[in-house]
C-alpha cells in the first residue's frame with residue numbers, strides 16, 4: 001500500500017477541473033475505490049466538472065480515454081475563491097453556464113442576459129445564483145442518464161465542434177470554454193439552417209455570446225482541418241454524427257439526421 005493509505009482514507013481535491021478529474025480517477029482506482037471530496041476552485045469546475053461523476057485522464061492516444069464514472073462523497077463550493085481567477089478562466093467557465101441556459105434553463109438565460117455586467121464583475125450574489133442554476137440543470141440531466149446513453153448528450157451542446165477546435169490547436173491555442181463558445185455558435189447556425197431556430201433566436205444567441213466577450217471569429221478554422229477530429233469524437237456512432245441542436249432557445253435536442261456534408265463552406 002502506498003504510504004499506508006488504506007480504504008478508510010480519502011482524497012480531497014482542491015483545484016480546477018484537472019485536479020478534480022485526476023483525484024477522482026485515482027480515488028476510483030486505488031484499492032478499487034476510496035472516497036473523495038471535490039472542492040472546485042474554478043468556475044468551470046464548480047458548474048461542470050465537479051458534478052456528474054465523470055473522471056478521466058488524458059493519454060497520448062487522446063483526451064479522457066482512461067477514466068471512470070465515480071461520484072464524490074460531496075462537493076463543497078466556495079464562490080469567494082473565484083476572486084483570484086483570471087478573467088479569461090472565468091469566461092471559460094461562463095461558456096458552460098451559458099450552455100445550460102441554451103439547452104434547458106430559460107431562467108438562467110434571463111439572468112445571464114439581465115445581469116451581464118454584474119456577472120462579469122463577479123458580484124457574489126448573482127454568481128452564486130448562476131452556479132446554483134447550472135448545477136441544478138446538470139444534476140437534472142445526469143440523474144436521468146448517468147452513463148450517457150441518451151439525454152446526457154445534451155450537455156455536449158457546442159462540444160462536437162468545440163472539441164475539434166481545441167484538438168486542432170493541440171489544446172494549447174484556446175481554452176475549452178472559448179472553443180465551446182465557437183462550437184455553440186456553429187451549432188446554432190446549423191439549427192437555423194435546419195429550420196429549428198428562427199433568425200431572431202439565432203441572433204439572440206450570437207448577441208449573448210458577444211456580450212460575454214467571446215471571440216466568435218471562425219475564419220481560422222477550415223472544415224477540412226476539423227473533420228478528422230469531429231469524426232474521432234465519441235459522439236460519432238457507426239459513422240453518424242450525434243449532434244446537439246436547438247429546437248428553440250432553451251430546448252436542446254440530440255439528432256443524428258444532420259448530414260455534415262450540408263455544412264456550408266461559408267460557415268467554416
Ligand SMILES: NC(=O)c1ccc[n+]([C@@H]2O[C@H](COP(=O)([O-])OP(=O)(O)OC[C@H]3O[C@@H](n4cnc5c(N)ncnc54)[C@H](O)[C@@H]3O)[C@@H](O)[C@H]2O)c1
Nearest residue numbers: 016017018019041042044045048049054055081082084085
Ligand atoms: N469531469 C468532467 O465532467 C469534466 C467536465 C468539464 C471539464 N473537465 C476537465 O476539466 C479540465 C478543465 O478544468 P478548469 O477549466 O478548471 O482548468 P484547470 O484545472 O486547468 O484550471 C485552470 C487554471 O486556473 C488555476 N486556478 C484554479 N483555481 C484558481 C483560483 N481560485 N484562482 C486562480 N487560479 C486558479 C489553475 O491552477 C489553472 O492554471 C479539463 O481537463 C477538462 O477535460 C472535466
